Amino acid sequence: MTTMILWVIAYLIFAPLVGGILAGLDRIVSARMQGRVGPPILQPFYDVLKLMEKEALTVNKVQDFYVMCFLIFIIITGGFFFAGGDLLLVIFSLTLASVFLIVAAFSSNSPYAQIGAERELLQIMAYEPMVLMTAVGFYMFTGSFRVSDILTFGQMPLLYLIGIFFGYLFILTIKFRKSPFDLSMSHHAHQELVKGLTTEFSGKTLAMIEVAHWYENIFLLGFVFLFFVNGTPLGIALGVVVCLVAYFLEVLIDNSYARMKWQFTLKSSWVIAITAGFINLVVLRFMF
Amino acid sequence: MFVSKISKLVLRSLFKKPATKMYPVVPRVWEERTRGHIGIVEEDCILCGICMRKCPTNCITVDRNKRKWIIERMQCIQCGCCVEVCPKQCLTMEQAYTTPETFKVVDTHDIPAPPPKAAPVAPAAPAQEAPKAEAPTA
Amino acid sequence: MGKRTIIPFGPQHPVLPEPIHLDLVIEDETVVEAIPSIGFIHRGLEKLVEKKEYAEMVYVIERVCGICSFGHGWGYCAAVEGAMDIQVPRRAEYLRTIWHELSRIHSHLLWLGLLADGFGFESLFMHTWKIRETILDILEKTTGGRVIFSVCKVGGVRKDVDAETLKEIDEILAKIRAEIEELKEVFLEDDSIKNRLCGVGYLSKEDAIELCAVGPMARASGLRLDMRLNGDGAYGELDFEPVVTDEGDCYGRTKVRIFEVLQSIDLIHQAIAQIPEGELSVPVSGPATGEFMARIEQPRGEAYYYAKGNGTKFLERMRVRTPTNMNIPALVKTLQGCDLADVPMLVLTIDPCISCTER
Amino acid sequence: MKQNIINGKNFVTLASSELIEKLTDLKADGYRLGQICATKVSEGFEIIYSMDKDHSLLNLKLTIPEEEEIMSVTGVYWAAFIYENEMQDLFGVKIKHMALNYGGHFFKVSEPTPWNPKK
Amino acid sequence: MSYVTKSPWVIHYDGSSCNGCDIEVLACLTPMYDVERFGIINTGNPKHADVFLVTGAINEQNKGVVQQIYDQMPEPKVVVAVGICATSGGIFKECYNILGGTDTVIPVDVYVPGCAARPEAIIDGVVKGLSVLAEKKAAMGKKPVETAPAAEAAATETEMKEEA
Amino acid sequence: MGTIFFLIVFPLVVAVALLVLKTDAIRDMLVRVAAIVIGAASIYLAVQYYGTGGEMFDFHSETLNYLFMVIEALLAVVVIVLGIKYKKYLALVLAAIQTPILIWFELTIGHHVNVVNNIYIDRLSIVMVLIIGIIGSLICVYALPYMKDFQHHHHGEKDRRPWFFFLLFLFLSAMFGIVVSNNLVWLHFFWEITTLCSFFLIGFTKTKEAIDNSFRALIFNLMGGFGFVLAILVLGTYYNTLELSTMILYGTMGYSVVLPAALLAFAGITKAAQMPFSSWLLGAMVAPTPTSALLHSSTMVKAGVFLIIKLSPVLGWNMAGIMTMMVGGITFLFASFAAISQSNAKRVLAYSTVANLGLIVACAGIGTYAAVWAAVMLVIFHAITKSLLFLCVGTAEHNIGSRDIEDMDGLFGRMPRLATFMIVGISGMFLAPLGMLVSKWAAMTAFIDSGNILLVAIICFGSAATAFYWTKWLGKMTAIMARRENIQDHVHKEEWVVLGTLTGMTIIAIMAFPIISSGILVPYLVNVFAGVDAASLLSGNMFIMTAMLALVILLPILFFGKTNKKIVPIYLSGANVGDDLRFTDSFQQPKEVSLKNWYMEDYFGEVKMSRYGNIASAVVIIAVMAMMLGGVL
Ligand code: SF4
Ligand code: SF4
Ligand code: SF4
Ligand code: SF4
Ligand code: SF4
Ligand code: SF4
Ligand code: SF4
Ligand code: SF4
Secondary structure, eight states: OHHHHHHHHHHHHHHHHHHHHHHHHHHHHHHHHTTOOOOOTTHHHHHHHHHHHSOOEESSSSHHHHHHHHHHHHHHHHHHHHTTOBHHHHHHHHHHHHHHHHHHHHHTTOHHHHHHHHHHHHHHHHHHHHHHHHHHHHHHHHSOOBHHHHHTSOSOGGGTOHHHHHHHHHHHHHHTTOTTSOOSOOSSOOSTTTTGGGTTOOHHHHHHHHHHHHHHHHHHHHHHHHTTOOSSHHHHHHHHHHHHHHHHHHHHHHHHSOOOOHHHHHHHHHHHIIIIIIHHHHHHHHHO | OOOOSSHHHHHHHHHSOOOOOOTTTSOOOOOTTOOOEEEEOGGGOOOOOHHHHHOTTOOEEEETTTTEEEEEGGGOOOOOHHHHHOTTOOEEEESSOOOOBSSOOEEEEEOOOOOOSSOOSOOSOOOOOSOEEEOOOO | OTTEEEEEEOSSOTTOSSOOEEEEEEETTEEEEEEEEOOSSOOOGGGGGGTSOTTTHHHHHHTTOSSSHHHHHHHHHHHHHHHTTOOOOHHHHHHHHHHHHHHHHHHHHHHHHHHHHHTTOHHHHHHHHHHHHHHHHHHHHHHSOSSOOOOEETTEESOOOOHHHHHHHHHHHHHHHHHHHHHHHHHHHOHHHHHHHTTTTOOOHHHHHHTTOOHHHHHHTTOOOOGGGGOOTTGGGSOOOOOOOOOOSHHHHHHHHHHHHHHHHHHHHHHHHHOOOOOSBOOOOSOOOSEEEEEEEETTEEEEEEEEEOSSSSEEEEEEEOHHHHHHHHHHHHHTTOBTTHHHHHHHHTOOOHHHHHO | OOHHHHHHHOEEEEOGGGHHHHHHHHHHTTOEEEEEEEEEETTEEEEEEEEEETTEEEEEEEEEOTTOEEEOSTTTOGGGHHHHHHHHHHTOOEEESOSSOOTTOSSOOSSSSTTSOOO | OOGGGGSOEEEEEESBOOSHHHHHHHHHHSTTTOGGGGTOEEOSOGGGOSEEEEESBEETTTHHHHHHHHHHSOSSOEEEEESHHHHHOGGGTTSTTEEESGGGTSOOSEEEOOTTOOHHHHHHHHHHHHHHHHHHHHHHHHSOOOOOHHHHHHHHHHHHHOOO | OHHHHHHHHHHHHHHHHHHHOOOHHHHHHHHHHHHHHHHHHHHHHHHHHHTTOEEEEOOOOHHHHHHHHHHHHHHHHHHHHHHHHTTOHHHHHHHHHHHHHHHHHHHTHHHHSOOOOSEEEEHHHHHHHHIIIIIIHHHHHHHHHHHHHHHHHTBTBOOOHHHHHHHHHHHHHHHHHHHHBOBHHHHHHHHHHHHHHHHHHHTTTOOHHHHHHHHHHHHHHHHHHHHHHHHHHHIIIIIOOOBHHHHHHHHHHTOOOHHHHHHHHHHHHHHTTOTTSTHHHHHGGGSOHHHHHIIIIISTHHHHHHHHHHHGGGOSSSHHHHHHHHHHHHHHHHHHHHHHTOOBHHHHHHHHHHHHHHHHHHHHHHOOHHHHHHHHHHHHHHHHHHHHHHHHHHHHHHHHSOOBGGGOTTHHHHSHHHHHHHHHHHHHHHOTTSHHHHHHHHHHHHHHHHTOHHHHHHHHHHHHHHHHHHHHHHHHHHOOOSSOOOOGGGSOHHHHHHHHHHHHHHHHHHHTHHHHIIIIIHHHHHHHTTTSOOOOTTHHHHHHHHHHHHHHHHHHHHHTTOOOSEEOOOOOTTOBOSSSSEEEOTTSSEEEOBOOOOOOHHHHOHHHHHHHHHHHHHHHHHHHHHHHHHHHO
């Protein structure tokens, strides 16, 4: 119980820091990949602090509420995860959080926000099956949905969940909002959607979204970590290293592909969910 | 899966020195022909006003009475037309650009009176040489 | 109306460096109707002929647009020279050709970069523009400007490029050729890019003729249409064949442009090898007379320059018809039924230059 | 003589009554529409239709009094709507039956028909 | 110190320029100049922007657009007029459809000369803008933001859209 | 037992009264009073039998048997006559075959089968009685003003409201009959009554479309009824019983009752509008909205799933079970997909109903403790939430003149209260920590445990699709559009009362869900699945869910709509005209922005989806039936 609480507190405090630094690293690495110098590593923090200082504007009375809910539920979702909670609960509450973000965008009744929301929704539909299957895979392997049980299970899930692992990595590109799947919004302008989902958010509201992303990214990496635990310190070290590698990989992918259209996003992720995820589950079914 | 053709280039760049010129830490070296701003050799100007008439943006004002040659920097397009037409070749194309300012820069140059033909020795009245920046009134 | 979304696309839109506006009617993300509106940049500069003497007018015409600025200057000069029957020295013709081809390279690279940005490929955009800077450096060294060169004048050119610099240019171009080949591979072979380009915005050869498309747009639809074949400048003495493909889609247009970059490098090599010594310009004076319709192959396609003198220092009429003008109808056509995500792609593949379209 | 010189000087006059017929014929003959432009002259407007076939150019010149209405050629070349709207907005040339008429809003200008001010 | 100066996000709008300055603005983002070093991001959205880079002159048709973008940017914000067209109308000043430089519709904080303005000049201009930004930020806390005519227009719009 | 009879007879009496008494005032009175009485009686029944948990009633009546038989024969005649009149011969044939067979059976073999307990009540029946009694009668009350408007809308036509209300109450009566009959012949009798009622209700408007659809419903349900008759035949002949409880007992004791179970499940599948029979439920939408609400939420389709849930102990990994779970799963998947492509609110609701029923059917088909827990939970939440949504759509339709989701632009400004109700309803359908999702979660776990990986995959994809179509609707509801006139004052008071009650019930049910689980479900399940570990699946997460719920409720109360920020216009690419609704278009005119959702017709078009779904489930059904018959013969 106490360790659990400690984990949650650590998450609450360190996730945004680590998430922000990772985002900073991302920007530097991306810049270098593009032959540029890039911003200082703390740039994401400057951005957020800057946003906090800006004039408070909104397009209606409710959107801030929704964005706040988004942030709160993202944090809660991560909290469940780090408290060793139920993976399905984590996924469902993540969906709840995303729905809040989408509703926030919808509420503005503004073209680009709306289309962004629509695309975000599509992305959810694209990744959801795979994410659910990831949880199912862990359950079938360890007999529990609980992160705490998975952690102490003692065998490295990766070996039996290799298909699911790749499927999850694929999905991660969508969740990290990286090219080729940065459909609904991206850091860079110059896309057909202006800023998509976030078009109507400014100042503190936008800062909240940014911070929520940091939290989100951390627990998404937590999933990656889960694949490598085997109850020994080696597993933990390996997990951390692989998380970093996975993150780097996502940055590389971001810089290596054009943005795809929604059709491809939906099709490819479902195909992956079926080929990598489902087949893996079937194999598990006959192994355990 | 999708083959990415750029990964190699991207990874190579990651470990190479960035191409960035690091301006302003490293100042820019200009080419000889770089067109930055118009300079004037005040002594040579005869206030004939040809530059004023030919300048496509009308940014030069030549005031014969007050003996002033005035250029509105925020209006000059560095076309070099004035340099070309000046009968005295007293205008030059300098390489540095006018620095951005919070107001519209207008440079006024006092053109020294030509030495009276009768007195070949110039009186020791040094003209103001440095261009002066004036804040716009509005 | 059912499920139709109606939204404004532009005038301020990050994907468009220039303001253009579309009333976009979409269903899901499929465009069912797109009505373009331009005119945000209309300045009315053709009418400045009444205020600027024909010799100074070149400074205005160069600023019709900052991308093919050189070509505009040349086109204008060619029209006036044609109207006044002026013969330009050969060295000047060669220099014009070299600068024009350099402009084409930088313009196409710029376009390729914007295209990459349009489909969200930031790193490719960066690398493309990185190479483009080398060209700009050459231009700055030889003309003193990165964007507006002010080297063309009625009767010839203002500045010479010495042999040493020409040799240097030769070497630099040989070097970036390799880098461009690498980019070519990316643009034409990368699966994700092909996925975004192939089959998008198809324009058949018949439609291209019907809609009077020009430039790479026309050449990608299989039309052998290139004003350089008319023999302006030094082109009559250089060996080249227009790049023509018949894909007719965004991929084809990309292909045409990237091959044209390589072709331009080639042309410059040839021109440098053959450039004759001689005068830079002939003196021109007196009132403008006569009329002439000049055509120049700009990076974006054929452009028209019509000059009509009336016996004074001022022209009676100066008309610029730019390539984008003639590609807008094709754009309107290809937009029907595309995806919202393709809109930038299509708008870009005509390589719209609103500046000169609206003048 | 170089092709561009021949092209540039190839102006042919045309009566407004023959316009559509001529263009239709040329189109059938494989000509593309190159450009259309108007010039304000003392007699009214001078309108040039540039037609191109295999890089050889034919400039048809039409001179009409200011009040005369001409037929739109958008029926022959749809793409001509760009030029016709332009002539309409900037010169006040009167054109009948345009396929896509922006009604004076193609170029939004502060004064109407700047090339041919009414006052 | 205010963080506005560490993370200036820019929005660029092309008034009626010749593209020259626009391209140079874009060139600033590219590897050679890489303004992301200063935390600058080119956002396409006025609501996220701190710095408004205007290129080109103002004409009849775009004045409303420029005005709107300006109005939609949250305080503190600065306007940088890039290129001679934007500073004064440039060579097109005499054209029938040109009203003048950016300052004919919105207050301009920094003028960047050049035709085209060089990337270096644009960087200098934005850097200069940052100090203005910091001043504005400092002023924001103290006195209410002065009601520019623009702000007034926005206020009326707000009233109109109050729902029951 | 008196209450049971009262619940069956009282609505019948009211129905007849309504048919006779034609003045508006009396009808209003009568319906309201009856609704209160029925509601109260069902609650009373619940209280009465809750303690005992389940009871069989040893009740015989030859007279009743014959009476039922006569009525059944009459109904068959009605069908045959109508079949001739409207040239729907398939219906005619089906009625002409099954009724004589059944009557022949009853008079011969059936006569010798000894039925001890004709009537029973258990906790599942209690749940059903509550659903029918409360939600059903609320819908009847809602129908009063609705049908007034309807009449006004279609004025000039004959006022057939007495007939309408007669059918409604008859329906309720028959439903009560279904959930308490243990004698399969009786059950079949009530079953057929609901079929007929729905037939008339669907055809109520008498348009061509309505009549076609009503016949489709009739034919499909008669096919199911035919299956039912066959099941009775088999049971009576081979197992010598006509009691549902006995059959299940046999099943759990190890005798194979797969064939009758499969036949009964088949009947349930048709009634629960599973693929390939789902089209009748979609066709039912031509009827006035209260009918749809009734058919979709508390009656008709619920009769189908009720029967299958009852059967669940004998399903599982046998032919009958596999058929049921696969049909349910396939239906869930394809109906969820098809819902994406719909913009007609009632069609979305219809597909969602079909999908949810599919899930319930699949759960019941798996037939494990956990699966049935999920199934019953789904039944409860679905009934409440779906009726709420249907009625909301009805009200919206009468006030904005369209039932298309895309016409509900700015509803939040125009009818804030209605929009809020809808938001509650929609959220209830798919969001954590609200009811439906909890059940879905349980269903998922149950699927995994059952080892049917295909179903697991189906639920993964199906829930993704579900989230998509609900969220986009939710988004439409929450969009705030500038300057919209508030028009909700036009809504009738009764409608508000009903909608408010349902919303309240939704929230209460969501909050009370642990209690429902431990108080009703667990005891029932322990009873049915004797010996299974009774610990609830979710006990560990229950607390978290409740906390989350509290947050979801608390946050809006604290913060919703409160801002001191400056409100500014939206971004319209710099072309804003100034009112947040219009932009300057290409012709320099103001043009209204229009924002619509995605439908992805090419991917999820309903024709395509139902074709795939129908083929897949038909194949499953035919294959299973063929294998079984092959085995039997
Ligand atoms: S908002 Fe999106 S683009 Fe920006 S940092 Fe977060 S994930 Fe990246
Ligand atoms: S150059 Fe020509 S215009 Fe100028 S002063 Fe001499 S004569 Fe006059
Ligand atoms: S350079 Fe051109 S614009 Fe500048 S002062 Fe000279 S003539 Fe005028
Ligand atoms: S043209 Fe030369 S000499 Fe004449 S006023 Fe200008 S600067 Fe002086
Ligand atoms: S075609 Fe485009 S790039 Fe070329 S001059 Fe015209 S506007 Fe500029
Ligand atoms: S200042 Fe010069 S380069 Fe810049 S937009 Fe204006 S004309 Fe073009
Ligand atoms: S919407 Fe109007 S016309 Fe239709 S039924 Fe209701 S009140 Fe009557
Ligand atoms: S929805 Fe149709 S059937 Fe229902 S009342 Fe309105 S018009 Fe009548």
